[in-house]
Amino acid sequence: MSETVIENLNVEAQEVLITPAKLKAALPLSDTAKAVVAAGRDTVRDILDGKDHRMFIVVGPCSIHDVELAKDYAGRLKKLADELSDTLVIIMRVYFEKPRTTVGWKGLINDPYLNDTFKIEEGLHIGRKLLLDISEMGLPTSTEALDPISPQYLQDCISWSAIGARTTESQTHREMASGLSSAVGFKNGTDGGLDVAMNAIGSAVKPHRFLGINNEGQVSVIHTRGNRYAHVVLRGGSAGPNYDSVHIKLCERALEKANYPKNIMVDCSHANSDKKPELQPLVMEDVTNQILEGNTSIVGLMIESNINPGNQKIPADLSTLEYGVSVTDGCIGWEDTEAALRDMRDKLRDVLPKRKRLV
Numbered sequence: 001m002s003e004t005v006i007e008n009l010n011v012e013a014q015e016v017l018i019t020p021a022k023l024k025a026a027l028p029l030s031d032t033a034k035a036v037v038a039a040g041r042d043t044v045r046d047i048l049d050g051k052d053h054r055m056f057i058v059v060g061p062c063s064i065h066d067v068e069l070a071k072d073y074a075g076r077l078k079k080l081a082d083e084l085s086d087t088l089v090i091i092m093r094v095y096f097e098k099p100r101t102t103v104g105w106k107g108l109i110n111d112p113y114l115n116d117t118f119k120i121e122e123g124l125h126i127g128r129k130l131l132l133d134i135s136e137m138g139l140p141t142s143t144e145a146l147d148p149i150s151p152q153y154l155q156d157c158i159s160w161s162a163i164g165a166r167t168t169e170s171q172t173h174r175e176m177a178s179g180l181s182s183a184v185g186f187k188n189g190t191d192g193g194l195d196v197a198m199n200a201i202g203s204a205v206k207p208h209r210f211l212g213i214n215n216e217g218q219v220s221v222i223h224t225r226g227n228r229y230a231h232v233v234l235r236g237g238s239a240g241p242n243y244d245s246v247h248i249k250l251c252e253r254a255l256e257k258a259n260y261p262k263n264i265m266v267d268c269s270h271a272n273s274d275k276k277p278e279l280q281p282l283v284m285e286d287v288t289n290q291i292l293e294g295n296t297s298i299v300g301l302m303i304e305s306n307i308n309p310g311n312q313k314i315p316a317d318l319s320t321l322e323y324g325v326s327v328t329d330g331c332i333g334w335e336d337t338e339a340a341l342r343d344m345r346d347k348l349r350d351v352l353p354k355r356k357r358l359v
């Protein structure tokens, strides 16, 4: 009689992965890179605490698919960051993990060669190396913490983290966020609902005990302290945008009622621009005007930007990929990015230092 198999019926294979400790030993943070990460984190915290008058701007490609392109972008962004640093703190969006609505390319870590070969261990090496290179250039980085295990491999290189609209309601992600070393922004839900992000903050600021892995890759019970730098990111939803002054006021009231700091970040992309990238500068302009008219709660912005505008499908023949163009959501191009950020800086330079933040 054959034995009845009742385990792993839908599991095809299991591969043992390099441990976080070994990856970090192979690709260590230099003292320069460590200082950039730490300074980036401290600055974001100071902005959230109302001690630094500037705004932080998370800007960069929707996803990283080409390391050389990402470094080309980072070089340009670093120059702009230095130019605007009296008013805007620029953090590069370095997103390796894409949450898909159904299916699709899940990012550089999951499939670094964009060809369904899913070389995840190589993806971790490539991703970490890129974070080190960008940090070495003097630019702090941010990412979406999607897989609950990958922060063990990468979070030491990150100055700001996001929990996306599709996972803000997930207990697993709230627990993970409670232990992240960087400040963390929770997007509102894809339906536009703010409650899930408010509940997420309420959870992430508290200590948790949950399953994870330690630096040696052993399955462990993780004990976290809670992340007091959890805040909301308005990204619009199925009912439309939510960056306008009415939605901002409603968000401020909800934060006040919950007794959370009045810190709001606006994602200019996604449902706030109806996924039409060319509308992002208009969202930036609107937010700038709100601040000029007295808003004290908007402290950060997210912008999806690349070297060239728009997006493209991943072609079967990868040699036909267009340089500098997103393979996930559409982005604004470099010239528009520079112009929109310069405009924002020029309008806010004299206003932000006088702004009375009510955190």
Ligand SMILES: O=C[C@H](O)[C@H](O)COP(=O)(O)O
Pocket (backbone or CB within 6 Å): 062, 098, 099, 100, 101, 102, 103, 104, 270, 328, 329
């Ligand atoms: O920011 C990226 C996308 O909006 C998100 O990953 C969902 O993408 P999809 O709807 O194309 O799967």
Ligand SMILES: C=C(OP(=O)(O)O)C(=O)O
Pocket (backbone or CB within 6 Å): 062, 095, 099, 144, 163, 164, 165, 166, 187, 235, 267, 270
């Ligand atoms: C997936 C993203 O955003 P959201 O979670 O808001 O859809 C993103 O910023 O890449």
